[in-house]
Amino acid sequence: MTTCTCAFCNRAFEEDRGQPTCQGCPLSHGCHFLRCPHCGYENPATPAWLRRVQGALRRLVAVEETA
Numbered sequence: 593m594t595t596c597t598c599a600f601c602n603r604a605f606e607e608d609r610g611q612p613t614c615q616g617c618p619l620s621h622g623c624h625f626l627r628c629p630h631c632g633y634e635n636p637a638t639p640a641w642l643r644r645v646q647g648a649l650r651r652l653v654a655v656e657e658t659a
């Protein structure tokens with residue numbers, strides 16, 4: 593289960609609870625935005641590769657803080 597945090601209200605929600613904003617858009621199928629179920633803000637969906645980079649950076653920071 594993937595959880596992401598809303599950039600606007602800072603509350604976490606499960607990614608599949610966020611509603612893809614233009615699922616039925618005839619021009620481009622899915623615009624990679626996730627609507628926050630709490631406040632309705634449209635968050636840009638984080639690509640998987642970027643998530644991996646963020647995770648690696650977080651581990652790096654944690655190591656530096658404990659050193």
Ligand SMILES: [Zn+2]
Nearest residue numbers: 598601628631
């Ligand atoms: Zn929100």
